[in-house]
Amino acid sequence: MQGFSSHFIDRDTARHAVELCLPMINAAMQSREAGASGFLYIVIMRPGFTPADGSFKEAILYEHAVGDTSKWDADYGVFARGKAEVSWRTGMDTRLVKETRPHLYARGDSLLQGGIVLHDLVVAVSGADPWFDEAFAGSVIMMLRALAAKKLADQGNQPWLATA
Secondary structure: OOOOOOOOOOHHHHHHHHHHHHHHHHHHHHHOOOOOOOOEEEEEEOOOOOOOOOOHHHHEEEEEEEOOHHHOOOOHHHHHHHHHHHHHHHOOOHHHHHHHOHHHOOOOOOOOOOEEEEOOEEEEEEOOOHHHHHHHHHHHHHHHHHHHHHHHHHOOOOOOOOOO
16 A cells, blocks of 8 residues: 555554444444444544545555444445545545535445544444434544544654654
8 A cells, every 4th residue: 555654543543443432332323312223334544545645445444343234224334435435535524515515526426424524534434323423433533533642642752753
């Protein structure tokens, strides 16, 4: 893979961010308060990796399914990746693209809401009601940001990041 690679957010960090958010997500999904499906799919994009750096597939950092995928009533992975692609390509939440920039849609794009862009981090979620998809994606983003900040703090007062 070419292009920018975040020093502080890698696949393990993304997995950890999702794990830290899962108690909230699982509680909402089990109660059906967040939606009727009971299933959820999360896609996290590589921070700083843009369409100029490579393909959408290369840009995916981490994916996670909530619930038994063999019992899905729809392919929430396809839906979440579609949302992630629109947000990654446009640099905008999917809701904002739909409401304010429909001219940025390309043929075949998802029109679903649930892709969030915040602090140059892109996370998309599918399976819950759109407002909960957005809330869960935003929660994962904030956890990613917190984990990156913790790693930076752990560097101490060093003047440079390690090069190896």
